[in-house]
Amino acid sequence: MPHRTRRRALIAILAIVVLELIAGIWIFLARNPPAPQIDLPGLTVFSPPERLPKFDLVDHHGRPFANDRLRGHWTLAAFGYTSCPDFCPTTLAEMARLFKQPALSPEVAQAARFVFISVDPFRDTTEQLAAYVTYFNPDFLGLTGEPDRLQRLNHELDIPYGYAGPETGEPIRDVLHKPVLDAYVVDHYSGLLFIDPQGRLVATLLPPFDLARTLRIYEQLRDHH
Amino acid sequence: MKNTIRITLFSLLVLAIAPSRAGDIAIEDAWIPEAPPTAKVLACYLTIENHSKSTVMLESVTSDDFGAVEIHASEMHDGMMHMRKEDHLHIDADSSLKLEPGGYHLMLMDKKRTLKAGDHVDIELRFSNDESMHIEAEVRK
Numbered sequence: 214m215p216h217r218t219r220r221r222a223l224i225a226i227l228a229i230v231v232l233e234l235i236a237g238i239w240i241f242l243a244r245n246p247p248a249p250q251i252d253l254p255g256l257t258v259f260s261p262p263e264r265l266p267k268f269d270l271v272d273h274h275g276r277p278f279a280n281d282r283l284r285g286h287w288t289l290a291a292f293g294y295t296s297c298p299d300f301c302p303t304t305l306a307e308m309a310r311l312f313k314q315p316a317l318s319p320e321v322a323q324a325a326r327f328v329f330i331s332v333d334p335f336r337d338t339t340e341q342l343a344a345y346v347t348y349f350n351p352d353f354l355g356l357t358g359e360p361d362r363l364q365r366l367n368h369e370l371d372i373p374y375g376y377a378g379p380e381t382g383e384p385i386r387d388v389l390h391k392p393v394l395d396a397y398v399v400d401h402y403s404g405l406l407f408i409d410p411q412g413r414l415v416a417t418l419l420p421p422f423d424l425a426r427t428l429r430i431y432e433q434l435r436d437h438h
Numbered sequence: 439m440k441n442t443i444r445i446t447l448f449s450l451l452v453l454a455i456a457p458s459r460a461g462d463i464a465i466e467d468a469w470i471p472e473a474p475p476t477a478k479v480l481a482c483y484l485t486i487e488n489h490s491k492s493t494v495m496l497e498s499v500t501s502d503d504f505g506a507v508e509i510h511a512s513e514m515h516d517g518m519m520h521m522r523k524e525d526h527l528h529i530d531a532d533s534s535l536k537l538e539p540g541g542y543h544l545m546l547m548d549k550k551r552t553l554k555a556g557d558h559v560d561i562e563l564r565f566s567n568d569e570s571m572h573i574e575a576e577v578r579k
Contacts, residue, residue: 293519295474295476295478296478296479297479297521298473298477298479298480298510298543298545298546299481299510299512299521299539299540299543299545300512300519300539300540302471302473302477302481303539303540306471341476344474344475345474345476345477348473348474348476372517372518373518374518377520379508379521380523382520382522396547398521400518400519400520400521401518401519402517402518402519403514403517403518404517419514419517420514420540421540
């Protein structure tokens with residue numbers, strides 16, 4: 214092969230390789246859009262979204278609540294307990310403000326659910342949970358479950374909870390049995406979970422959950438997924 | 439003369455702004471968030487002003503509408519929310535301490551009656567300087 218023809222062939226091959234690379238990157242980016250650029254304190258965005266561990270809880274109507282109940286709509290989830298006088302009612306009141314019209318447009322509000330997961334199954338019966346969460350918004354759903362199921366879910370999400378005596382703050386390690394102490398307090402995860410309509414964890418947000426901040430984050434997460 | 443009127447008006451204004459004041463301590467904006475009827479415990483938030491030249495401590499709290507009242511603090515560590523009982527609260531000289539959601543609160547336990555937005559709850563606060571005062575906390579939505 215003459216020297217010039219060989220150089221032309223080489224250039225052609227190089228051009229094809231470069232074009233393929235560009236096409237490859239383009240296809241990759243189209244399939245995996247970059248994570249939304251929301252850089253806010255307390256916000257962690259998972260890109261790609263993380264699959265939630267398999268869980269098996271019960272809702273405040275006494276019906277089973279497993280991963281399939283998260284499909285088809287966005288879910289915002291918080292953890293707590295109904296004997297919590299300060300933090301939990303504040304969070305629920307803030308969520309009620311978020312879900313109240315016109316903060317979220319009717320279409321968006323209908324496409325999202327809020328669930329409050331009680332990690333105090335010994336005191337929070339389904340009846341107690343039902344009265345508690347629906348007071349804030351009739352569409353809110355309370356969840357709880359068998360102590361071992363709650364423990365497994367929190368362990369797999371790496372957000373442990375525990376009981377403690379309010380006087381000393383001494384942690385009670387055993388969450389599988391009701392503490393002997395009557396007025397125990399519950400140490401629990403304070404963040405909000407954003408779960409997409411495929412039931413995947415998109416982001417977590419630590420407080421505060423004031424309306425402007427939470428609404429902006431939710432809208433941005435939703436627009437990017 | 440003008441000054442006397444000014445001072446009188448100012449004093450009246452101060453009295454109007456500070457509804458609960460006994461001696462060196464004043465309580466501002468005492469409120470209780472309305473809670474679900476089944477809630478076993480409620481929180482009361484307020485601001486304590488110490489106008490004296492020495493630290494005072496809030497030592498105990500009682501209310502006829504509740505079996506017990508405790509001073510509690512919520513704290514966040516590594517994303518975890520913890521709640522602890524405090525024996526007393528220090529209010530430094532010439533300063534104020536705000537009890538607010540996510541921080542300090544009065545934990546109202548064993549309620550004797552249903553409370554709705556607009557109701558008022560009489561609460562007695564006792565301080566280390568032997569001051570004791572009754573305040574009215576408003577239940578708010």
